[in-house]
Amino acid sequence: MNKQxxxxxxxxxxxxxxxxxxxxxxxxxMRGWWAVLKDLPADEVRKTITTIAxxxxxxxxxxxxxxxxxxxxxxxxxxTPQQFWGHILTVxxxxxxxxxxxxxxxxxxxxxxxxxxxxxxxxMLGVSTNGDRTFVLEAYTRHTTTYLEQQTVVESNET
Numbered sequence: 001m002n003k004q005x006x007x008x009x010x011x012x013x014x015x016x017x018x019x020x021x022x023x024x025x026x027x028x029x030m031r032g033w034w035a036v037l038k039d040l041p042a043d044e045v046r047k048t049i050t051t052i053a054x055x056x057x058x059x060x061x062x063x064x065x066x067x068x069x070x071x072x073x074x075x076x077x078x079x080t081p082q083q084f085w086g087h088i089l090t091v092x093x094x095x096x097x098x099x100x101x102x103x104x105x106x107x108x109x110x111x112x113x114x115x116x117x118x119x120x121x122x123x124m125l126g127v128s129t130n131g132d133r134t135f136v137l138e139a140y141t142r143h144t145t146t147y148l149e150q151q152t153v154v155e156s157n158e159t
Contacts (some may be wrong), residue, residue: 003041008033014051017059036062040069048072067148074151078112078144081137087113088124088136095125114145119143 014021046067
């Protein structure tokens with residue numbers, strides 16, 4: 001993306017949220033957005049912002065736009081917390097009844113799922129209450145947050 005495309009995107013974004021882009025702030029805002037978004041394709045950033053604008057009530061910062069854009073390009077996104085909890089219940093049911101019900105491989109073998117199960121160890125056996133669910137999903141959320149941060153981090157963003 002070039003600087004003119006970025007300026008157009010910033011103005012369009014402010015317009016989507018009915019926000020004024022004051023001339024006194026324009027240069028600082030453009031510098032900040034440029035630092036975070038300059039290596040992304042302008043047309044794809046526009047699509048991401050349009051998607052965010054239909055879901056979010058408040059003007060997102062440039063970092064949120066970058067993360068939303070990059071998260072849509074993650075090859076192996078983590079299962080949702082609901083999918084993970086379902087997997088845990090399946091594993092526990094199999095252990096308690098001696099049956100063999102398979103979770104989808106995409107869920108069972110995801111690095112976030114494996115890391116969480118490794119962290120919790122035997123504490124995840126027999127979970128069933130809402131308190132158990134909260135405890136397990138907090139651990140899972142920690143692992144997914146770390147995973148997503150590693151997938152969306154800016155290695156080098158040269159000028």
